[in-house]
Amino acid sequence: MFWVLLLLPAWAVADTACTRLCLAAVRAAAVDPGPAATAGDGGRGPAPVPLTLYETAFLSGGPRRVADVTLVSMARQRRLLLARTGWATVVDPHGRDDMERSVIGAIGPRGQSRIAPVRAAAATADPVRGLADRLVRAGLAVPDGHAGTTIADAVRQVRFAAAAVAGLGAAALLLPVPPDVPRHLIALWFALPLVLALGCLAMARFEVHPYARWASPAGQRLLEALSRGTDGAGDDRAYLTSVAVRGIRAVGEPDLRAAFAHREHGHRAGGEREY
Structure with missing residues (x-):
């Protein structure tokens, strides 16, 4: 069952990329002073310092x-x-x-x-x-010098993971399989990590878009x-x-x-x- 050998890296790349995206979002939230610090806290906090x-x-x-x-x-x-x-x-x-x-x-x-x-x-x-x-x-x-840790970098990795999973799934469907293994079942197994990656991208776009590099x-x-x-x-x-x-x-x-x-x-x- 050669398709299983392709399924394992598909899950690995999707899980790793999505985990990195979640960690990047957590780190960004940890250093974020929140809207109150930059918007004056609804008129109760200090006014934001204008950018030069x-x-x-x-x-x-x-x-x-x-x-x-x-x-x-x-x-x-x-x-x-x-x-x-x-x-x-x-x-x-x-x-x-x-x-x-x-x-x-x-x-x-x-x-x-x-x-x-x-x-x-x-x-x-x-x-x-x-x-x-x-x-x-x-x-x-x-902070610079931390490759792959920003949200923008993590989103790019998840996009790459989604494309990789789709490519591995297509390759698996082209391989010969035993007669008792339906091809739609193989497609379903590869669809799961693909849904995971696409779901993370959708949530990232809704929660943290735009993805700023700096x-x-x-x-x-x-x-x-x-x-x-x-x-x-x-x-x-x-x-x-x-x-x-x-x-x-x-x-x-x-x-x-x-x-x-x-x-x-x-x-x-x-x-x-x-x-």
């Missing part, structure tokens, strides 16, 4: 998003020139905060560099690491409140906040978008590692 632009960028897209927002902000203030060819040129060498100074330092003493390595270097600089540490201590960001549940609530608060606003702060939340696709200037379109090609060509 860099904090918003990190919680929405991680270290690379912080670098992107810094570059866009400096370019809009004409203190940094981002050419359509994918090069960054320093116009004002005096950064106004640590993030800007890290970008200028990444460009180098010549004052000109390709955007891709600048973005990569700025994303791994000390100011971004310090920002990440502060957000983690505040319970707004997910923000904790408390951080996600602040991001949602920020998005509602900036709807319809048209000033420069709202523009940069939109870039922080949505990324480079929120940039409206064609020349600026063209400059960032070269970043991934240049990054791969240089052989640098993604942060």
Whole structure:
């Protein structure tokens, strides 16, 4: 009965992935201060601390998003020139905060560099690491360096498990089986771990969606409140906040978008590692 040899790994992969998802949800709930801490406890608790632009960028897209927002902000203030060819040129060498100074330092003493390595270097600089540490201590960001422990990672594993179970089930149905074993019974045995995986995905989508890579549940609530608060606003702060939340696709200037379109090609060509 070769199909049993396929059923065992199907159950193992589904059970392992679903267990990891449950543990990730429990850990997220353990560090979550709850809606009261981020929404003012119905008017009885302290008001939530507003997110800065860099904090918003990190919680929405991680270290690379912080670098992107810094570059866009400096370019809009004409203190940094981002050419359509994918090069960054320093116009004002005096950064106004640590993030800007890290970008200028990444460009180098010549004052000109390709955007891709600048973005990569700025994303791994000390100011971004310090920002990440502060957000983690505040319970707004997910600690990094724990592969497979975040809800987003666990959901991806459950999706993979569901696909694996379906594939193993299809392979089992193609194998020769004894005459006294009906194929619909084999399909039923494989349907059980598949239902387990799909059920976990359904509950995760209902309970903890969206699955953020960087923000904790408390951080996600602040991001949602920020998005509602900036709807319809048209000033420069709202523009940069939109870039922080949505990324480079929120940039409206064609020349600026063209400059960032070269970043991934240049990054791969240089052989640098993604942060």
